[in-house]
Amino acid sequence: xxxxxxxxxxxxxxxxxxxxxxxxxxxxxxxxxxxxxxxxxxxxxxxxxxxxxxxxxxxxxxxxxxxxxxxxxxxxxxxxxxxxxxxxxxxxxxxxxxxxxxxxxxxxxxxxxxxxxxxxxxxxxxxxxxxxxxxxxxxxxxxxxxxxxxxxxxxxxxxxxxxxxxxxxxxxxxxxxxxxxxxxxxxxxxxxxxxxxxxxxxx
Amino acid sequence: xxxxxxxxxxxxxxxxxxxxxxxxxxxxxxxxxxxxxxxxxxxxxxxxxxxxxxxxxxxxxxxxxxxxxxxxxxxxxxxxxxxxxxxxxxxxxxxxxxxxxxxxxxxxxxxxxxxxxxxxxxxxxxxxxxxxxxxxxxxxxxxxxxxxxxxxxxxxxxxxxxxxxxxxxxxxxxxxxxxxxxxxxxxxxxxxxxxxxxxxxxx
Numbered sequence: 001x002x003x004x005x006x007x008x009x010x011x012x013x014x015x016x017x018x019x020x021x022x023x024x025x026x027x028x029x030x031x032x033x034x035x036x037x038x039x040x041x042x043x044x045x046x047x048x049x050x051x052x053x054x055x056x057x058x059x060x061x062x063x064x065x066x067x068x069x070x071x072x073x074x075x076x077x078x079x080x081x082x083x084x085x086x087x088x089x090x091x092x093x094x095x096x097x098x099x100x101x102x103x104x105x106x107x108x109x110x111x112x113x114x115x116x117x118x119x120x121x122x123x124x125x126x127x128x129x130x131x132x133x134x135x136x137x138x139x140x141x142x143x144x145x146x147x148x149x150x151x152x153x154x155x156x157x158x159x160x161x162x163x164x165x166x167x168x169x170x171x172x173x174x175x176x177x178x179x180x181x182x183x184x185x186x187x188x189x190x191x192x193x194x195x196x197x198x199x200x201x202x203x
Numbered sequence: 204x205x206x207x208x209x210x211x212x213x214x215x216x217x218x219x220x221x222x223x224x225x226x227x228x229x230x231x232x233x234x235x236x237x238x239x240x241x242x243x244x245x246x247x248x249x250x251x252x253x254x255x256x257x258x259x260x261x262x263x264x265x266x267x268x269x270x271x272x273x274x275x276x277x278x279x280x281x282x283x284x285x286x287x288x289x290x291x292x293x294x295x296x297x298x299x300x301x302x303x304x305x306x307x308x309x310x311x312x313x314x315x316x317x318x319x320x321x322x323x324x325x326x327x328x329x330x331x332x333x334x335x336x337x338x339x340x341x342x343x344x345x346x347x348x349x350x351x352x353x354x355x356x357x358x359x360x361x362x363x364x365x366x367x368x369x370x371x372x373x374x375x376x377x378x379x380x381x382x383x384x385x386x387x388x389x390x391x392x393x394x395x396x397x398x399x400x401x402x403x404x405x406x
Contacts, residue, residue, distance in 0.1 A: 005399045097293075103397070175223070186397075191306045192216065196208045
């Protein structure tokens with residue numbers, strides 16, 4: 001089913017809440033979810049209608065069933081392998097972010113051009129020299145790259161990724177990449193995110 | 204003016220593109236912007252209509268005027284001070300992210316409870332012990348916290364932030380915070396972001 005982006009985002013937040021539920025909480029109400037996220041109850045119910053087998057009952061939703069329904073619909077179970085490009089602080093933070101694995105994103109290795117970083121192991125992910133990338137893309141059949149290099153290297157690195165066979169770039173740099181149409185870029189726009197926050201609340 | 208969140212996000216991306224323009228590029232067309240972001244030309248023109256004094260001309264938009272119009276509308280020039288809570292990899296990456304300053308977000312200091320981190324200076328931002336937070340919030344009149352602690356400490360840290368006087372929490376942890384209504388939380392939902400990406404492209 002084609003679920004709007006905003007709904008996907010909120011369903012993931014509902015999943016965080018369900019993950020936090022203790023084993024003795026069998027059910028959860030849409031009101032409770034709505035309160036925690038400070039959104040409308042009707043919004044929560046509308047979003048959940050995109051799912052099948054949500055465990056809806058008189059007192060809300062069955063926690064386990066709703067969790068499974070979100071996982072199934074958003075494809076958490078389908079494993080996707082990725083490389084992190086750039087082993088600086090951001091790359092390392094993402095390499096250590098174990099939650100990714102629970103949501104189907106498996107980081108296999110990291111790449112950098114800094115000899116001091118090459119050979120390190122960050123959360124069991126080895127840092128390879130960037131020159132090894134084309135070969136490892138082929139051997140491990142990886143087509144997702146998480147780009148965390150400094151802004152000034154973003155474009156040339158993206159070009160190298162494309163030449164090496166990467167098809168999806170999750171771009172954490174504040175730089176717009178100019179790539180061929182068959183390569184998809186998702187801009188993780190932290191500044192845009194912050195500005196949405198402050199403009200929303202008229203801070 | 205009340206600009207939809209999605210539009211704010213895209214306007215920031217247009218701003219990145221304009222920042223990248225050389226001094227000798229006087230104008231830019233909506234087609235060029237649309238191509239770089241792989242979106243519709245009509246979408247770009249519609250978004251820009253939210254702005255005043257966009258420098259629209261026969262061949263597109265004047266780069267400098269459009270840039271200024273975005274900055275004015277989204278309030279880049281209004282400085283907002285913030286603290287980063289958690290001096291791990293992610294906190295350090297954000298502390299080093301100098302672009303924030305260009306968009307009005309000024310990180311004044313960092314906080315952690317790890318004695319090995321307290322006293323460090325990361326990109327000229329000193330790391331203080333978390334116990335110093337309430338005092339520094341008052342003295343520096345800061346009400347924004349960027350939360351980057353590990354998931355298991357997210358809730359207790361958020362409670363401490365609220366008690367200390369923080370009013371806005373930019374939450375980078377994969378954990379939903381339960382805070383009073385007068386405190387605003389913006390969940391930087393990286394997993395949701397990734398799932399939007401992959402669901403969009405049916406990877």
